[in-house]
Amino acid sequence: MSDRQPVGVVVGASSESLHALSLARDLGLYTIAMDGNPHAEGLAAADRAIVVDIRDPEALAASLEGTVPDVVIPVPIGRYLIAGAALNDRFHLPGVREAAAQLCTDKWAFHRQLHPLGLRRADCRLLRTAADRAAAADFPLPAILKPRTGSGSRGVVRVDTPAARDAALAALPEGEEYLIETAVPGQEYGMDAVVIGGRFTPVLLRKKLNTPPPHCQCVGYFSQPAGTPRFTAAAAAAQQAAAALGIDNAILHADLIEAPGGFFPIELSARPSGHDLHNLFTPLVTGIDMVENYLRFALGMPYNFSPRQYHGGLIRFFDFGGCTITSVPDEKDLMARYPLAAYRCALVPGQRLDPVRDGSVMHRGYFVLRGDDEGELTARADALLAEFGREALV
Numbered sequence: 112m113s114d115r116q117p118v119g120v121v122v123g124a125s126s127e128s129l130h131a132l133s134l135a136r137d138l139g140l141y142t143i144a145m146d147g148n149p150h151a152e153g154l155a156a157a158d159r160a161i162v163v164d165i166r167d168p169e170a171l172a173a174s175l176e177g178t179v180p181d182v183v184i185p186v187p188i189g190r191y192l193i194a195g196a197a198l199n200d201r202f203h204l205p206g207v208r209e210a211a212a213q214l215c216t217d218k219w220a221f222h223r224q225l226h227p228l229g230l231r232r233a234d235c236r237l238l239r240t241a242a243d244r245a246a247a248a249d250f251p252l253p254a255i256l257k258p259r260t261g262s263g264s265r266g267v268v269r270v271d272t273p274a275a276r277d278a279a280l281a282a283l284p285e286g287e288e289y290l291i292e293t294a295v296p297g298q299e300y301g302m303d304a305v306v307i308g309g310r311f312t313p314v315l316l317r318k319k320l321n322t323p324p325p326h327c328q329c330v331g332y333f334s335q336p337a338g339t340p341r342f343t344a345a346a347a348a349a350q351q352a353a354a355a356l357g358i359d360n361a362i363l364h365a366d367l368i369e370a371p372g373g374f375f376p377i378e379l380s381a382r383p384s385g386h387d388l389h390n391l392f393t394p395l396v397t398g399i400d401m402v403e404n405y406l407r408f409a410l411g412m413p414y415n416f417s418p419r420q421y422h423g424g425l426i427r428f429f430d431f432g433g434c435t436i437t438s439v440p441d442e443k444d445l446m447a448r449y450p451l452a453a454y455r456c457a458l459v460p461g462q463r464l465d466p467v468r469d470g471s472v473m474h475r476g477y478f479v480l481r482g483d484d485e486g487e488l489t490a491r492a493d494a495l496l497a498e499f500g501r502e503a504l505v
């Protein structure tokens with residue numbers, strides 16, 4: 112029996128990698144973190160830090176200098192999921208394969224894979240050239256414009272009128288490919304799940320709280336109980352999409368719409384959910400840490416992805432916009448007066464906050480309220496947010 116210490120590699124060492132790195136070290140892994148940013152927080156948290164272009168799988172493999180990893184540690188990452196998957200292929204590791212990662216990160220390829228199977232019942236066009244963008248002026252409304260690659264709702268805009276559509280098309284950045292697709296009506300949800308050995312296990316369904324159009328940014332999630340018809344239908348849609356994409360032996364998260372004809376997959380990726388979900392909200396609600404159990408699976412240790420509990424609750428982000436913060440309430444006082452399971456606030460008096468147009472709202476902090484009644488949770492969240500002093504920007 113070998114006494115060699117197993118090695119885990121993180122591709123993309125942002126602050127969202129810290130939870131996974133801590134778990135990996137607790138499980139006895141020697142950790143290697145890779146990022147192109149020499150100041151990435153995860154580099155300092157690993158046993159070995161490598162500054163390298165994580166867009167280049169060949170450069171990643173070369174930078175290991177002969178070290179053969181035992182697992183690519185799953186962390187929330189967008190388009191560079193492909194690079195970690197390429198390491199899985201090269202070293203024959205468990206985890207998402209590069210071909211599946213390509214389908215996850217390329218929204219056009221994702222649509223083309225699922226649409227013929229009836230899983231994405233919507234019109235979608237690729238806007239690659241100026242001629243494509245000009246032709247999109249007749250696209251039926253309402254519609255969604257979004258980058259072909261990317262994550263965190265960056266650059267996603269809903270258009271409901273011809274004037275808004277024309278203005279959004281004219282404002283698209285040069286040199287980047289976009290999609291325009293049908294804005295499918297319905298409530299949005301997120302789902303955390305895992306596929307191990309072809310077996311799909313749903314862990315948590317989350318109802319999204321979005322800002323109004325055109326940006327429709329998620330600023331909160333309500334946990335949803337398992338065992339309901341809604342949960343079952345959402346899980347079935349995510350499972351079908353994962354199978355069509357060829358995802359196996361991987362954590363995944365899906366964004367879905369509960370549309371009139373059934374759940375519609377917006378996106379699905381073989382990685383943990385970001386925005387303090389996989390590391391905080393999902394474990395609080397279900398008792399399952401998906402990254403810990405995935406690492407245990409990869410190392411041949413006992414693991415369990417079946418939720419052990421369910422606690423209703425809401426995670427809410429500080430979605431103030433167009434204002435300056437004048438005062439911040441005392442954390443201990445809030446904890447004493449609200450049913451808070453977690454709280455972290457990065458806001459300070461004097462801070463200017465622009466309207467919420469992208470996922471950067473997540474960096475402001477969050478709070479998690481316990482409870483099962485969405486109306487009551489909403490009222491308490493609104494009351495807590497009202498305790499922050501604000502002045503509108505002139």
